[in-house]
Amino acid sequence: MIRTFITGDGSLGLYNVELDEIYHSKFGAKTEAYEKFVEPVLNIKNPRILDICYGIGYNTKTAIEYLNNIDFIDCVEIDEALAKNSYKYEYSDSVNIIIEKNLKNPDFIHFYFEDARKTVKNLNKKYNIIFHDGFAPYKQPELWSEDFIFAVINLLDKEGIYVTYNHSKPVLNALNKTGITIGKTIKNDKYIGTIASFNSDLIKNKLSDFEIEALNTKSAITYKDKDLSLNSLQILNNRKKEIEKSPLITLSAFIKKKKGNSVI
Ligand SMILES: C[S@@+](CC[C@H](N)C(=O)[O-])C[C@H]1O[C@@H](n2cnc3c(N)ncnc32)[C@H](O)[C@@H]1O
Numbered sequence: 576m577i578r579t580f581i582t583g584d585g586s587l588g589l590y591n592v593e594l595d596e597i598y599h600s601k602f603g604a605k606t607e608a609y610e611k612f613v614e615p616v617l618n619i620k621n622p623r624i625l626d627i628c629y630g631i632g633y634n635t636k637t638a639i640e641y642l643n644n645i646d647f648i649d650c651v652e653i654d655e656a657l658a659k660n661s662y663k664y665e666y667s668d669s670v671n672i673i674i675e676k677n678l679k680n681p682d683f684i685h686f687y688f689e690d691a692r693k694t695v696k697n698l699n700k701k702y703n704i705i706f707h708d709g710f711a712p713y714k715q716p717e718l719w720s721e722d723f724i725f726a727v728i729n730l731l732d733k734e735g736i737y738v739t740y741n742h743s744k745p746v747l748n749a750l751n752k753t754g755i756t757i758g759k760t761i762k763n764d765k766y767i768g769t770i771a772s773f774n775s776d777l778i779k780n781k782l783s784d785f786e787i788e789a790l791n792t793k794s795a796i797t798y799k800d801k802d803l804s805l806n807s808l809q810i811l812n813n814r815k816k817e818i819e820k821s822p823l824i825t826l827s828a829f830i831k832k833k834k835g836n837s838v839i
Pocket residue numbers: 597598599627628629630631632633634651652653654657689690691692708709710715718
């Protein structure tokens with residue numbers, strides 16, 4: 576069951592009762608879409624967008640509002656009914672009309688109503704913008720496993736930008752394994768998300784050496800889902816076992832050691 580609530584900026588947010596998980600930031604659903612997803616990609620020319628976890632489409636709608644000359648947008652959402660009604664949720668009428676039209680008769684926006692793990696395996700094009708907006712990893716790790724992230728990053732153009740709100744250690748570690756340059760999305764001095772690109776010139780606030788080194792700790796052990804087929808519980812249990820057996824030091828021990836060596 577899905578409930579609605581009003582977020583901090585007055586825009587509507589959704590809450591999933593079964594998962595006990597919110598779809599949108601309580602500080603502002605619309606603000607989140609702009610600050611974490613669209614603002615970091617404002618300079619990308621002729622956007623070719625992959626919107627993973629479309630929901631009611633705040634990220635896509637905000638992209639349509641702020642980005643020029645969009646080539647196409649591919650949206651992935653497992654909850655078909657939710658996405659098909661997304662044009663009824665508040666946004667400017669002009670944008671919602673575009674969404675409604677494309678849901679009924681796809682023009683430059685295409686929808687994949689399926690498990691994103693299936694979509695990323697089958698897509699064979701490159702995007703210069705990828706939005707990744709799954710529920711929290713401890714609720715739905717299947718959308719944050721290193722294997723899923725490898726498949727997502729494989730779809731990113733060399734000059735493209737990947738963005739997510741997530742900056743947890745396992746997610747950063749998975750990204751780091753792809754060789755991509757990782758940066759922090761900073762707003763009003765707050766660390767609010769992750770931006771990554773193979774063109775390091777596109778990344779302003781790169782992770783520091785210390786932050787990269789901290790990925791070699793137990794806290795940063797990635798979620799694993801080799802065939803993109805495990806369920807949430809299996810992935811969480813496997814990671815728990817891997818952490819228990821791991822010879823890596825804990826994040827707190829790493830920080831203590833670095834403080835001792837006065838590197839931080
Ligand atoms: C945090 S919400 C995304 C909010 C969305 N970006 C918006 O603007 O409304 C996560 C979304 O992921 C969808 N989802 C969950 N598991 C999925 C999966 N395996 N594949 C695709 N979508 C999934 C949920 O139905 C939900 O709409």
